[in-house]
Amino acid sequence: MNIDASLLRQAAQAAAGGQQYPAATLYLVATPIGNLADLSLRAIHVLGLVDALACEDTRQGGALLRHLGLHKPLIALHQHNEREASAGVLARLAAGERVAYASDAGTPAISDPGAVLVREAVAAGYRVLPLPGPSSAVTALSVAGDTAASAFAFAGFLPTKAGERRTALQALLVVEGQSQVIFEAPHRIAELLALLAELAPARRVTVCRELTKQFETVHTAEAATLPAWLAADAQRQRGEFVLVLHARAPVAPAEDEALPPEAQRVLALLAAELPLKQAVALAAQISGAARNRLYEAGLALKRGGDE
Template structure:
């Protein structure tokens, strides 16, 4: 017997250029009973652009758990709903994952309507082969403290590509922190992707930091860090001076002795015990 439950559609929306909205997404946003949006004022412009008069209801990180109950009740009545974020794909560095989990747990169908994503868009122009095989998606870094240092250490030890989102007022500080760990790492910094003032820069982290100090940071940024180069010498070839220099940079960046040792051991392909021993001698 056919289910009389509705469907929740996870609809990707443009990250800047309204023409990037797919015809399937537009059709869905015209046909569902309710559109749940991260910011109803922002999404109202999108719905107006496609001549959709569907009811808009807010669903953001502060009310997602509570709103999930309303969405499930609606779907159990046999009605349909769509979830959109301000830009890109919902639940990817945006609200939505808790709602999807709740709807799935209730035995209700969830249907993805794919489209724009700053993650995929930035990787496509990065030029890094690792973007096809080994990608660490970080999203937005924690603003400060222990959590931020832990994520930075994780990035430093990841040998493949890494992708971060950053706000204009924090991008310079993020580049500085990353530069402390490895300022020679190749990177691709994307600003205002798909928008009028789109800018894509390929350079090292150090070069991007220098550039950021000379211009006003505006717009939304997506940063792709390239893979770490393979260590040319064997583990035994790394002398204590190289280890000490790397450890000092990590410790100066605020990493704990344990995190610094793990990061340096991974990058230099050395036994962690040896690196940690050197770290203790520096303290």
């Protein structure tokens, strides 16, 4: 144990020690996505308190504990053994232990293992408490500046097969009002940016690389420009990527858009015999034109007839 780790744990105890941390509980611990300084004081306190740490990779989990001057039993729990390893965690909870779970980086169960463990723990009647912290998806959204979005969706990694990948991306591109968060590996980033440039050249995209690390990059531009930007510097193709596909704005009809001639003819015939609201409703059913445009046109007809 070094003095820095000791001081860090003392600070964590002072900041978070006053809260209750019940036994027989699973604690989900968000860990840094690159910068160790992003580990919260509460996470440090809980890691010192628990009886064991389940983790996606015991090498990563062990390194994190050593950084904090801690020694805990490690349980490997990853995508290939999550169901089986969860049984071992539940046995510890049954014995009244506190167990933490941490994926390699970021928040567990978000494009990482953890969801199966949580489901099993809840089904068995144990408490599951989250410790919020780093998330590459939320970090990327915060620097995207997507003012057209009223919501966001997490798409994660797209399919690796070309046809399925294209179909999945096309589905994301037609969604209105949402930012879409996509993860990508370095060996496929050029392919993804080329596909975006082909399918939606004018769409704004924020490309985040190596978030929170020394050489992090955040670049926002229209998709058509991204392949050339990526190719201009070989360093830009290295590291882990998070993309924010900016929201597709709703397509609103132009204020001065004229009604189709057939819709105008139908409306005029109906308005001559019926109250305006009824004429508009019937004209919309017959012609398929938008009611608000028909109503405006109907008001103009009435005004013209009154003159």
